[in-house]
Amino acid sequence: MTRGGPSTGSGASPARVARLLLGCTGVCVMVAAAWSVGTGGALTAPGSLVKWLVGPVLVHDLVIAPTACAVAAAAHRLLPQPTRVVVQAGLGVAAVLALVGLPLLLAPGSSNPTVLPRDYPRGLAAALALVLGVTVLTAFVVEVNRRAARRRRNG
Amino acid sequence: MRNPIDLPLTPPPDTSRVGPFREGFFRSPVHRPRTAAVVGRALGLALLVCLVTGVFSHFVQHPPGGQAWPSRPVQLYRVTQGLHVAAGIAVIPLLLAKLWVVYPRLFGWPPFRTVRDVAERLSVLVLIGAASFEVVSGLLNTLQWYPWAFFFPAAHYEVAWLLLGAVLLHLAVKWPVIAAALGRHRAAEPREDALSRRRFLWGVTGAVGAVTVATVGQTVAPLERLAVLAPRRPSVGPQGLPVNRTSRQAHVERAALDPGWRLEVRGPRPASLTLEELRALPQHAATLPIACVEGWSASGRWSGVRLRDLLELVGAPAGAEVRAVSLEREGNYRESLVQRHHAADPLTLVALDLEGEPLHLEHGFPARLIAPNRPGVLQTKWLARLEVL
Numbered sequence: 001m002t003r004g005g006p007s008t009g010s011g012a013s014p015a016r017v018a019r020l021l022l023g024c025t026g027v028c029v030m031v032a033a034a035w036s037v038g039t040g041g042a043l044t045a046p047g048s049l050v051k052w053l054v055g056p057v058l059v060h061d062l063v064i065a066p067t068a069c070a071v072a073a074a075a076h077r078l079l080p081q082p083t084r085v086v087v088q089a090g091l092g093v094a095a096v097l098a099l100v101g102l103p104l105l106l107a108p109g110s111s112n113p114t115v116l117p118r119d120y121p122r123g124l125a126a127a128l129a130l131v132l133g134v135t136v137l138t139a140f141v142v143e144v145n146r147r148a149a150r151r152r153r154n155g
Numbered sequence: 156m157r158n159p160i161d162l163p164l165t166p167p168p169d170t171s172r173v174g175p176f177r178e179g180f181f182r183s184p185v186h187r188p189r190t191a192a193v194v195g196r197a198l199g200l201a202l203l204v205c206l207v208t209g210v211f212s213h214f215v216q217h218p219p220g221g222q223a224w225p226s227r228p229v230q231l232y233r234v235t236q237g238l239h240v241a242a243g244i245a246v247i248p249l250l251l252a253k254l255w256v257v258y259p260r261l262f263g264w265p266p267f268r269t270v271r272d273v274a275e276r277l278s279v280l281v282l283i284g285a286a287s288f289e290v291v292s293g294l295l296n297t298l299q300w301y302p303w304a305f306f307f308p309a310a311h312y313e314v315a316w317l318l319l320g321a322v323l324l325h326l327a328v329k330w331p332v333i334a335a336a337l338g339r340h341r342a343a344e345p346r347e348d349a350l351s352r353r354r355f356l357w358g359v360t361g362a363v364g365a366v367t368v369a370t371v372g373q374t375v376a377p378l379e380r381l382a383v384l385a386p387r388r389p390s391v392g393p394q395g396l397p398v399n400r401t402s403r404q405a406h407v408e409r410a411a412l413d414p415g416w417r418l419e420v421r422g423p424r425p426a427s428l429t430l431e432e433l434r435a436l437p438q439h440a441a442t443l444p445i446a447c448v449e450g451w452s453a454s455g456r457w458s459g460v461r462l463r464d465l466l467e468l469v470g471a472p473a474g475a476e477v478r479a480v481s482l483e484r485e486g487n488y489r490e491s492l493v494q495r496h497h498a499a500d501p502l503t504l505v506a507l508d509l510e511g512e513p514l515h516l517e518h519g520f521p522a523r524l525i526a527p528n529r530p531g532v533l534q535t536k537w538l539a540r541l542e543v544l
Contacts, residue, residue, distance in 0.1 A: 015330075019327045019330050020327070022323055022324075022326060022327040022330075023323070023324050023327030023328065025320075025323055026319075026320045026321065026322070026323030026324030026325070026326075026327060027320065027324055028320070029316055029317075029319055029320030029323065030281065030317055030320030030321055030324065031320075032316065032320075033313055033314070033316035033317035033319075033320060034317060036313045036316070037310070037313045037314070037317070040305075040309060040310075040313065042304075042305075042306070043305065043306045043309040043310070044305050044306070044309055044310050044313055045303070045304035045305035045306075045310070047304070048303045048304035048305050049288075049303075049305050049310055049314070051303075052288055052291065052292065052303055052305075053284040053285065053287070053288045053314070054280075054284055056284070056287035056288065056290075056291050057280065057283050057284050057287055060251075060254060060283075060287070061258075061261060064251070065254065065255065065258050068255065069258075072183075082354075085351075085354045085358075088358065089354070089357065089358035089361060092358050092359075092361075092362060093358065093361045093362045093365050096247065096248045096251060096362040096365065096366060097362075097365055097366060097369060097384070099247065099251075100244065100247055100294070100366050100369070100370070100384055101369075101384045103294060103295055103298055103300065104298065104384060104386065107295075107298045107300045108300065110299050111401065111403060111404065112299070112398060112399075112400070112401045112404065114387065114388075114391055114392040114397040114398045115298070115299050115386060115387065115397075116298065116386055117387070117388050117391045117397075118383065118385075118388065120383070120384070123369075123383025123384060124383065124384065126383060127365070127369055127383055127384070131365065
């Protein structure tokens, strides 16, 4: 954990003092900000704000990360290196694009026609097709090279 | 005497150590501190850009102690706010990468030994929560989507400070780990580990590049066609310019189209001008951007009467400030303050035309304010009144 954390030990080296100051500053800033949020009334709506503070963390920890782990593990079982890393990177980039694009697909839209003026499903599909296409192509080339190299070694 | 923070706590029994809590569940060398430190450094830089540009934007809109902001460089706000949103979008892959690297620590065993461990875990929850909040709320704001009860600018601003505090605390707590991972005397690592880290970092770089290319065209015009995930197109809108708030949303259609409209100018010698009278005054043109807090921006060729000419007309003293009031009855941006540098700037116009045609109703017909180096929300549309202060 945090051996030698800001408040343990008795040595007072400049580095330790600096760390202690940094940590205390951080705590003070956090407390002040939390106070502003808590007393902000309708402006900060603390109940709603806390939901939006914790919600994304839960979505990440319980949905996004386990899914990514499962996909990474499947790639680990099915693919040899260095093909695997190409596929993992491609899937990762595609997933991030999908995540950024998702709100555009779910947004209720606006009476203002200059907000969200594009065909987002089509744009996202095109971006994903491009990333996945490049990934498959690269993985294919890398895999062919890997097999050729192995044959050369064995032959 | 024992520090209360080091009080031991009873950890759960080892029989409950299942699933991802098992030893060796996460095997990839990517989960090591060096990757966490390298990704953390990039993430910290991106967040710092967001903080600086965000605080800048806040103070431009809420000047502390009546401090007058400069009206030049013309494109300054456009650049800082474009950077704010672009860096914020880059934070998404960086934050996901950072969380991916440290995800196994969520399942560290035992989950806590002392009060200190519990406190550290809570502070990390605040850190991740505040970072996610800023990214999610900021992204949805660029879509003008508000599925929450708080007022976005206030909440986004306060949580930014919460995040700053949490980052400072995190740096203090993790300093030895960071120093060991990034410092000159870091331990040698197996070639395989270095290779897998480099590959991971290339993937993260690719993701940052991809989301940037897919969105930055909302402010960098030449990349507009590539910006398939941008909530705005700088060239789409009436007269080739996007609109942030429509006349219908602002409930000004009738008042703005009223043929009896006059611009009231309050000052030592008050005046009330019809559209014809405004057009009869010397007309000037300026190419100025609409640069929105939502991160899109687009340039337009505006023309109309210089604000400073109108101020002279009503006998305003040199260095006067002006309040621009819209026909809107309510709303946070129905009026704006034009500080002295902006009021005196020859580029600041009461615009009547855009791209050589009379202003479209959605762009503020009959007259709007347009000034250099100023957020879009302060470029008051559908002017009713100018008050010399």
